[in-house]
Amino acid sequence: MEDCIFCKIINNEIPSSKVYEDDDILAFKDINPQAPVHIIVIPKKHIRNILELNDESLLAKIHRVIKKIVKEQNLEEQGFRLVTNTGEDGCQTVKHLHFHILGGIKLSENL
Numbered sequence: 001m002e003d004c005i006f007c008k009i010i011n012n013e014i015p016s017s018k019v020y021e022d023d024d025i026l027a028f029k030d031i032n033p034q035a036p037v038h039i040i041v042i043p044k045k046h047i048r049n050i051l052e053l054n055d056e057s058l059l060a061k062i063h064r065v066i067k068k069i070v071k072e073q074n075l076e077e078q079g080f081r082l083v084t085n086t087g088e089d090g091c092q093t094v095k096h097l098h099f100h101i102l103g104g105i106k107l108s109e110n111l
């Protein structure tokens with residue numbers, strides 16, 4: 001989708017530090033990390049948010065990738081936070097469905 005920064009990352013129009021890629025899913029390091037590990041996981045298809053995701057098999061694929069990354073980043077034992085900001089009140093700045101994986105430090109109890 002035009003003017004979508006994550007679609008541009010998918011199309012290699014802007015650079016990113018990729019940690020995982022397949023036909024359906026891309027994961028890359030957040031440009032402004034909020035924790036030692038801060039990875040963004042996105043579907044390659046432009047879907048605005050979690051409410052507009054109707055393909056359960058895609059959600060299952062995303063889940064599988066999240067588990068793989070968590071394992072590779074050694075976050076299994078200590079834990080992590082998985083966040084998908086949605087809409088205005090959710091402070092979603094990029095209108096392309098994404099999941100933040102945050103970890104590598106004890107995170108604040110407050111969001």
Ligand code: AMP
Pocket residue numbers: 005014016028029030031032033040084085091092093094095
């Ligand atoms: P959200 O506020 O949930 O919409 O999160 C959007 C996230 O995308 C923020 O954490 C940004 O730091 C991140 N972000 C924006 N542009 C880029 C980029 N070019 N490469 C990597 N991460 C980005």
Ligand code: ZN
Pocket residue numbers: 001004005006007008045046047095096
């Ligand atoms: Zn997009």
